[in-house]
Amino acid sequence: MTVVRVDAERMLALCEDEDGARSSVEIALVDPVRPGQVLLVHAGTALA
């Protein structure tokens, strides 16, 4: 999924999938992310 917006304080990112659907993603397990970055997301959590 592609990062759209980051809420670093809550460790959440708004991400968009291939079809344009957006959802909140936990980013506590990966290094700091920025908009435009591509993440591997599983069950709402970024793993890589």
Place this chain on the structure above:
Amino acid sequence: MKFVDEFRDAELGRVLAGEIVAAVEPGRHYKLMEVCGGHTHSIYKYGVDDLLPENVELVHGPGCPVCVIPMGRVDDGIALAEQPGVIFTCFGDMMRVPGSHGTLLDAKARGADIRMVYSPLDALRIAKSEPERQVVFFAIGFETTAPSTALTLKRARAEGVTNFSCMCSHVTIVPPLRALLDSPDLRLDGFIGPGHVSTVVGARPFEFIPVDYGKPVVISGFEPVDILQSVLMILRQLRAGRCEVENQYKRVVPYEGNLRALEVMSEVFALRPHFEWRGLGFISQSGLRLSDDYADLDAEQRWPVPGVRVADPKACQCGEVLKGVIKPWECKVFGTACTPERPIGTCMVSSEGACAAYYNYGRFAREREVV
């Protein structure tokens, strides 16, 4: 899309298929197990097996999270869902898995408040929006999904959400692989290793396969080019007489895994002494429960569950399919009594299940062969 399109390149796939043909030894039959249900889905969706020579056989493994949940565990979930005041949440596939008295969808039709969620975070959001209700999350899956559950439980605690709990049915991948390797039913030449589980656990946990059993493992991505390259890497190991863990999915999988995920899992979970797997029976230290520090968020501590072992329907051969002993179409009820619309066994429920993958994609190829 970056990291996807280039791994679906048809020309590159054809080149790899040619190299695979060149790598096989004439007269030798190769049996390779793809551990993960995501691989099974991709293999049939993209027709990867059609590109392989006849003497390279892909066997499906136990890595579909929904498929390995036994019927008794579904009954436990339904018992929790039918508690007064409970909102029971689970992934969509799980709602269609049959227990001994129907599915979670059937329980929902009878009036239980059962809701599909995409992540445990969604379940926590429901708990926060309905503080007068108790929200239970039915946690399933391998090490890929477990970190998400662990983080959500930590978040629930940090935010003081007390009406949220978890029915933990997470499992780990190494014990069933060891059980399969110890099984006299199965002779395998190598493994296509689970890419996303390895993102979390890394490559190290699979080293026992070459060391103890003398079989190569290649951790693989999920696009067709990834899988073809992984097959080629296994065949080249066999041809060269090598036997080791290789990582084809380096763009995602670090050799040591995701250390933060492993840390949060070890804080929130503890190993169960044993756990029942559909078709594989009880396997020691293969399931996770909530650790003592998180026991107050354990739904099975808040309400009683039957906890009864239920035998699979006699007609269903999911166990043999999950062990790679038979192919889905060899099951007596495949595509007749058991279809994705009316599944008898779990392997026909999830898109990652071998039976559903064959039914949705592979069976057409087989029909062409028969004609």
